[in-house]
Amino acid sequence: MVSGAALEPPRKLSEAAARAFHAVRAPLAAFAATLVLFGLFMAVIGRNPFAIYAQMFRGSFGTWFSCQNTLLRAAPLMLTALATAIPGRLGLVVLGGEGAFVLGGLAAAVAGDLARAHGPWGMAIAMLAAGVSVGGIWIAIAGVLRAYRGVNETIATLLMNYVAIALLNHFVEGPLRDPASLNKPSTLPIGDDNMIGPIPGLDVHWGLAWGVGACLVAWFLMNRTLFGFAARVVGGNVRAALLNGLPVARLIVIATFLGGACAGLAGSLEVAAIQGTANASLVAGYGYTGVLVAFIARQNPLAVIPVSIIIGGIGASGGLLQRGFNLPDATVNVLQGILFISILVSETLRGNAFVLRKKRPTGSPTSLTPSSASPTSPSGPGPKPKSTTAVAA
Amino acid sequence: MSAASGVGLAVLGGSIRVSTPFLFVSLGECITEKSGRVNLGLEGTLVMGAMSGYGVAYLTQSPWVGIVAAGLVGAVLGALHAVLCARPRVNDVAVGIALMLFGIGLAFFIGKPLIDVTTPHLPALSLGWWSESEALRSALQVNALFVLGLVMTGLVSLMFRRTRWGLVLRTVGESADAARAMGYDVNRVRMLATIAGGFFAGVGGSFLSLYYPGGWSEGLSSGQGLMAVALVIFARWSPLRCLFASLLFGAASALGPALQSVGVTSGYYLFNAAPYVLTLIIIVSTSSNARALMGQPAELRIGR
Numbered sequence: 001m002v003s004g005a006a007l008e009p010p011r012k013l014s015e016a017a018a019r020a021f022h023a024v025r026a027p028l029a030a031f032a033a034t035l036v037l038f039g040l041f042m043a044v045i046g047r048n049p050f051a052i053y054a055q056m057f058r059g060s061f062g063t064w065f066s067c068q069n070t071l072l073r074a075a076p077l078m079l080t081a082l083a084t085a086i087p088g089r090l091g092l093v094v095l096g097g098e099g100a101f102v103l104g105g106l107a108a109a110v111a112g113d114l115a116r117a118h119g120p121w122g123m124a125i126a127m128l129a130a131g132v133s134v135g136g137i138w139i140a141i142a143g144v145l146r147a148y149r150g151v152n153e154t155i156a157t158l159l160m161n162y163v164a165i166a167l168l169n170h171f172v173e174g175p176l177r178d179p180a181s182l183n184k185p186s187t188l189p190i191g192d193d194n195m196i197g198p199i200p201g202l203d204v205h206w207g208l209a210w211g212v213g214a215c216l217v218a219w220f221l222m223n224r225t226l227f228g229f230a231a232r233v234v235g236g237n238v239r240a241a242l243l244n245g246l247p248v249a250r251l252i253v254i255a256t257f258l259g260g261a262c263a264g265l266a267g268s269l270e271v272a273a274i275q276g277t278a279n280a281s282l283v284a285g286y287g288y289t290g291v292l293v294a295f296i297a298r299q300n301p302l303a304v305i306p307v308s309i310i311i312g313g314i315g316a317s318g319g320l321l322q323r324g325f326n327l328p329d330a331t332v333n334v335l336q337g338i339l340f341i342s343i344l345v346s347e348t349l350r351g352n353a354f355v356l357r358k359k360r361p362t363g364s365p366t367s368l369t370p371s372s373a374s375p376t377s378p379s380g381p382g383p384k385p386k387s388t389t390a391v392a393a
Numbered sequence: 394m395s396a397a398s399g400v401g402l403a404v405l406g407g408s409i410r411v412s413t414p415f416l417f418v419s420l421g422e423c424i425t426e427k428s429g430r431v432n433l434g435l436e437g438t439l440v441m442g443a444m445s446g447y448g449v450a451y452l453t454q455s456p457w458v459g460i461v462a463a464g465l466v467g468a469v470l471g472a473l474h475a476v477l478c479a480r481p482r483v484n485d486v487a488v489g490i491a492l493m494l495f496g497i498g499l500a501f502f503i504g505k506p507l508i509d510v511t512t513p514h515l516p517a518l519s520l521g522w523w524s525e526s527e528a529l530r531s532a533l534q535v536n537a538l539f540v541l542g543l544v545m546t547g548l549v550s551l552m553f554r555r556t557r558w559g560l561v562l563r564t565v566g567e568s569a570d571a572a573r574a575m576g577y578d579v580n581r582v583r584m585l586a587t588i589a590g591g592f593f594a595g596v597g598g599s600f601l602s603l604y605y606p607g608g609w610s611e612g613l614s615s616g617q618g619l620m621a622v623a624l625v626i627f628a629r630w631s632p633l634r635c636l637f638a639s640l641l642f643g644a645a646s647a648l649g650p651a652l653q654s655v656g657v658t659s660g661y662y663l664f665n666a667a668p669y670v671l672t673l674i675i676i677v678s679t680s681s682n683a684r685a686l687m688g689q690p691a692e693l694r695i696g697r
Contacts, residue, residue, distance in 0.1 A: 337495025
């Protein structure tokens, strides 16, 4: 990558460029593969893939209006992605963003109603604080169970999403229902004057600033502080972390709280800036799309920002696709699913192991070539070059 | 008849009815996990099975052809999972999540025109002919797929314990190195186990659209595929215990509708959350930081 005779500064520069290229090579390949696969799928069902991609670009970044629509969708994704990405650095797979989002929104609606006497600012502070704490505690429950009982956090958080949605439905249709909401059961509206407004010059509400800010803070926390270093040690090798006396259980609980707090914040912003009340519209899949964003960003909070904008753009163009090409609304989900799978498979192209769960044996250099371990290769017994899947018990 | 016994009967009947998809998905996941791999994507397989089973049953006017088609679609998704996981450095848990989202999205995409059509339903066996009670007779309407599930439970259990195939499968799940030393291709065994798991999950999905709740809609599955994965942990990787756990989960799922049918409507959503809470309680009470679960395949990472 670097010519041997290069001087000190240029070498550093080209090394940085090489590293940057190395970091984006696999995701770029995955994006390209997704475009080809989805294009083929569209061609098979008789649509022109090029026309579809052109329309998607118009619907996501083509006009000022669509750009704002994209940013509007990207804002909650940044926060829900952090719900997966922050614990992800400790090697946990948390999928509970949806539940924390929903409960954060519900808590915000309740807190806003209680803080009515304190004016718009008091209400806004109460709503966001309620969302942050309820969302944080919700995912921290899974963190506590993981840390002190060894409960698998992936399954626990997935199940808790269903419980959270049931709680929302129960309270919105029962004890907290606004009698005036007939067709769509909702909590008492917080009132138009008390909603969080747009960022000056934009139609996008302040949630975007919260999202970007949270990603920057999370990046600083995970990459430039002692906490982040300890967390990444846990993600690399739990046993080494324990032997070095790191408080693994406490780190897990804090990280899950922070992740849940971000998703809860997103839910409270959805209520405080868009819906104005808590109802079933909160269950819009922002949590699950956030999981996708976190995995594409490889659990890197800084990368979450651009990835959220791209995925938000895909979502923003969904409406145009439905109307313009007579495609079902699940088209976006299919595209996202293909992208998710491609991103995971692209890990094969990487030279270094994916920080996801427990660290696997990095394997011999031969395992760097993806073709060396074809699943159907009739190699029979003998040590295979690959050592992935479930070997690291 | 008192309300309590009415609820009891409704829960009993509901348990048998609702448990069938749980049973098939958990049997499938049990086979996959015995080989030392986790397929978290069975929720997506279940939904794809429900959609394709319904579609094929509509086209052929035969629910049985639909079931087979659903199983084959599930097997294809299982094969996809296996192929992806066999690549170096690809995480099986993450691939499962991706396939779950992909399967659900694809099923909604393809299944859009199926929302308005009707198909012949699966037949049911009336085991309550001897009773005078209408409620008991309806509770003992046992669908044919549940009976098939009972048979499969026995067969899978026998396969694990009494056949060469089962021995190889368990060896791969307990120690990939030992299996390799004995000359078995670990990847191929895991691939076959994942394909079989996908087939079962697809069949379980077809039950949702072809019998109960019946029809195709985007809200058809309520996470049965996910709960079944937790259920396998609860059942400690034993097919027979999978059957009992499925019945238990079916009973928990039937509680909400049963209470509603006798007029208890407050807290309807909370009762509907019962199976998820039950699952959570069960995995919390069976997990431990100090040791792996009894009966857990040593190559498996999901149990802890």
